[in-house]
Amino acid sequence: xxxxxxFANMKISRKLVAVFLVxxxxxxxxxxxxxxxLNQALDKINSVFSSNISLNELSDNLNELHSGLTGYxxxxxxxxxxxxxxxxxxxxxMMKNLNDEVTDNSIKLSERDIRNMLETYLKxxxxxxxxxxxxxxxxxTAKYNECSKIKEYLNTYIYSINNEQFRTNSENYQALxxxxxxxxxxxMLIFAVASVMNVLLIIxxxxxxxxxxTRLSAKAEEISMGSPxxxxxxxxxxxxxxxxxxxxxxxxxxxxxxxxxxxxxxxxTQSEMKEKNLLMETHLKDAQLKxxxxxxxxxxxxxxxxAGAQLAMMEGADRTGEYIRKMxxxxxxxxxxxxxTVKLSEEIELVDSYIYILNVRFAGEIIFEKDIxxxxxxxxxxxxxxxxxxxxxxxxxxxxxxxxxxxxxxSIYREGDNCCIRVSDNGIGTxxxxxxxxxxNEKKPSETRGVGITNVMERLDLHYNNREVFxxxxxxxxxTQVTIKIPMEAGNV
Amino acid sequence: MKVSRNRIAVTVxxxxxxxxxxxxxxxxxYYREMIRKLGEVQEENFNEYPRLYAYIAEDPDSQLSNSIYxxxxxxxxxxxxxxxxxxxxxxxxxxxxxRINIAISSKxxxxxxxGDESEETAQLIDKATANGIPxxxxxxxxxxxxxxxxxxxNNYTLGTEYGKELTAISxxxxxxxxxxxxxLDRDDGNADDITHSAIQExxxxxxxxxxxxxxxxxTPFTSQExxxxxxxxxxxxPDVIICLNDRTTESVYQCIVDKNLVGQTTILGFFDxxxxxxxxxxxxxxxxxxxxxxxxxxxxxxxxxxYNDSGFVSEYYSxxxxxxxxxxxSNYKPEENExx
Numbered sequence: 001x002x003x004x005x006x007f008a009n010m011k012i013s014r015k016l017v018a019v020f021l022v023x024x025x026x027x028x029x030x031x032x033x034x035x036x037x038l039n040q041a042l043d044k045i046n047s048v049f050s051s052n053i054s055l056n057e058l059s060d061n062l063n064e065l066h067s068g069l070t071g072y073x074x075x076x077x078x079x080x081x082x083x084x085x086x087x088x089x090x091x092x093x094m095m096k097n098l099n100d101e102v103t104d105n106s107i108k109l110s111e112r113d114i115r116n117m118l119e120t121y122l123k124x125x126x127x128x129x130x131x132x133x134x135x136x137x138x139x140x141t142a143k144y145n146e147c148s149k150i151k152e153y154l155n156t157y158i159y160s161i162n163n164e165q166f167r168t169n170s171e172n173y174q175a176l177x178x179x180x181x182x183x184x185x186x187x188m189l190i191f192a193v194a195s196v197m198n199v200l201l202i203i204x205x206x207x208x209x210x211x212x213x214t215r216l217s218a219k220a221e222e223i224s225m226g227s228p229x230x231x232x233x234x235x236x237x238x239x240x241x242x243x244x245x246x247x248x249x250x251x252x253x254x255x256x257x258x259x260x261x262x263x264x265x266x267x268x269t270q271s272e273m274k275e276k277n278l279l280m281e282t283h284l285k286d287a288q289l290k291x292x293x294x295x296x297x298x299x300x301x302x303x304x305x306x307a308g309a310q311l312a313m314m315e316g317a318d319r320t321g322e323y324i325r326k327m328x329x330x331x332x333x334x335x336x337x338x339x340x341t342v343k344l345s346e347e348i349e350l351v352d353s354y355i356y357i358l359n360v361r362f363a364g365e366i367i368f369e370k371d372i373x374x375x376x377x378x379x380x381x382x383x384x385x386x387x388x389x390x391x392x393x394x395x396x397x398x399x400x401x402x403x404x405x406x407x408x409x410x411s412i413y414r415e416g417d418n419c420c421i422r423v424s425d426n427g428i429g430t431x432x433x434x435x436x437x438x439x440x441n442e443k444k445p446s447e448t449r450g451v452g453i454t455n456v457m458e459r460l461d462l463h464y465n466n467r468e469v470f471x472x473x474x475x476x477x478x479x480t481q482v483t484i485k486i487p488m489e490a491g492n493v
Numbered sequence: 494m495k496v497s498r499n500r501i502a503v504t505v506x507x508x509x510x511x512x513x514x515x516x517x518x519x520x521x522x523y524y525r526e527m528i529r530k531l532g533e534v535q536e537e538n539f540n541e542y543p544r545l546y547a548y549i550a551e552d553p554d555s556q557l558s559n560s561i562y563x564x565x566x567x568x569x570x571x572x573x574x575x576x577x578x579x580x581x582x583x584x585x586x587x588x589x590x591x592r593i594n595i596a597i598s599s600k601x602x603x604x605x606x607x608g609d610e611s612e613e614t615a616q617l618i619d620k621a622t623a624n625g626i627p628x629x630x631x632x633x634x635x636x637x638x639x640x641x642x643x644x645x646x647n648n649y650t651l652g653t654e655y656g657k658e659l660t661a662i663s664x665x666x667x668x669x670x671x672x673x674x675x676x677l678d679r680d681d682g683n684a685d686d687i688t689h690s691a692i693q694e695x696x697x698x699x700x701x702x703x704x705x706x707x708x709x710x711x712t713p714f715t716s717q718e719x720x721x722x723x724x725x726x727x728x729x730x731p732d733v734i735i736c737l738n739d740r741t742t743e744s745v746y747q748c749i750v751d752k753n754l755v756g757q758t759t760i761l762g763f764f765d766x767x768x769x770x771x772x773x774x775x776x777x778x779x780x781x782x783x784x785x786x787x788x789x790x791x792x793x794x795x796x797x798x799x800y801n802d803s804g805f806v807s808e809y810y811s812x813x814x815x816x817x818x819x820x821x822x823s824n825y826k827p828e829e830n831e832x833x
Binding site for chain 1: 506507514516517521527538540545570574575584594598599600
């Protein structure tokens, strides 16, 4: 494992060199081994018949020795003596290679016999030469005869052992030649195995190098697909260039994750703040609305009138009772509908009640006309928006008109996506500057005279988020026309 | 998941590489060893001995000599010396004298010689002694030579034993008079004469009439021809034929079979070759006398070892013959088979 780490921590260039070197060394070692074995086999084949060759040399040398001896004994020639001594010296050298131990191996034993017979021969030959020098013919003739006999034995021995060795050597030669064929097959096999091994080694080692890169690219692809926060960092297995890149990659991944987390927190905070602001605004609006509605709270009147209506019923004063009931309805509406939107039909009913009350009060002086698109009766509108307008028309429009001539018209009609509510009178009209002041919200309504036009305007502004839904038109001595345009959005109808 | 699969693949590949590597290395070493061993086998399997003795037989092809040499060789190797049969496995067939000369020239530590009475042999024994090589004669002695010891067989006893067998055969034939032919070996010197005399001595007065013929056994082919000639020259086939030589015994047995005379004559043989033992088993040969080869071998090797160790040795060792007939042949057959 430590070795694996050592390899993993190497630089890529060194890794590649190592792969190349290892495979090359294996191939080279196999080649050297095969070369060495082939050489060894060839050397063995070459040496097979060397024993035959040396025996033949021995035999040749013996013949030279004997011819030297014969020549010297015949003529006492110095050349022959030289030949004899040279051969004798050579023979002594050659004899050293022969076995001199008693063994149960027939060839070795024959070698020993040859060696000893050669020694006897040399000894006898030396004695013959000495006798020749002493001119003792009988002795050197006898010695020479003995030498000749020994030479004959020797030649027979050499010939026999040569034959025996030739037979063995031929068997060896055949075996070696066969083995050479095995060597060829074996070499091919070893070479094939080494090649396969090299290929596998290269696959393993290059895989070790490229695997981290593949993993890195896969991770990068994973990140590029989105949601990097779900991507796990890569394990660093090496300390090479890829390892460093992987480290940097992991750090980058960690920074991206951190950045995303921070942005998310920021967004959540912002959205919470926005929500809070909106809530505050809503509360403010509610507060303002409640404040304005509290101004027109008619509780005490409603309670009082309820009692009056019951009294009138008991006394049989039906008109009084009806009058008081209408008043009660008027104020009940106020109590009930202060904080919610109502149907347009309910608003119209309130106006009807209000006109009835006034007509009783002023003995039918006010002419009230309605021009209503029945399809718009269910449109939802903020409560108490028509009655103040009618009240205003009565108070400021037709108050100075001759009794019985004052006329108020309520029109409800459709105009595009808007539901238009128009209250018009035939009164004295309103000055342009007053209209301007009302529209610019400068003129404050009188606190003691019920719900004023300004209050209606403010409420409409709040409800419809400052849309321009309110319009006042007036002509001198021709009357005033106030129009509210209610946008018919989803939920209004 | 992908990574772990990669790791498994890498591990598997690495294992394959390792296994291939180990197999290759093992194969290489096995192959190297095979090449190295080639041609060395012959030279490796041999033992060394401190002493070398030469065995010189009268006839290196004779079964008797080979049987004795085999026993001598085995006993010698058990006792720290090696015996070679000089002249064997050579391309030239040498005479006994040449073989003695070879043994002397090759400086052996001792010679075991099947002796004879010739002058030449006596001189060669003297030459060997002069070169410091002790000579022990076996089977036949060489009188007047400087041989150190003689491991001999009691031929007189052998003759008496033949006589006893003749008496037994006579008894089987209601004590009818027996005509006996003794085939003597031309080269065997006085050994056969002693045997002949002992038989003669034993037979006298027992209704046994002896005749003898000489057979030439000097070469492998003459024996059979001579036996055939002798048998052809006879007017009447003898009741008993006594053979004093292994080759003569086998030749007579073969002639009797060839001439369809089985049952008409009784053969008393010599030596325990496989052919002779088979013939005894079949009843074609009545009995044979065999040498106690292991005893002879022991005496020869011991005599030389004793002389080499102490410089002295007993001049005469005696050994007896054993009788093999149908009654005791089962004791010899298995051994024969083992020796094979």
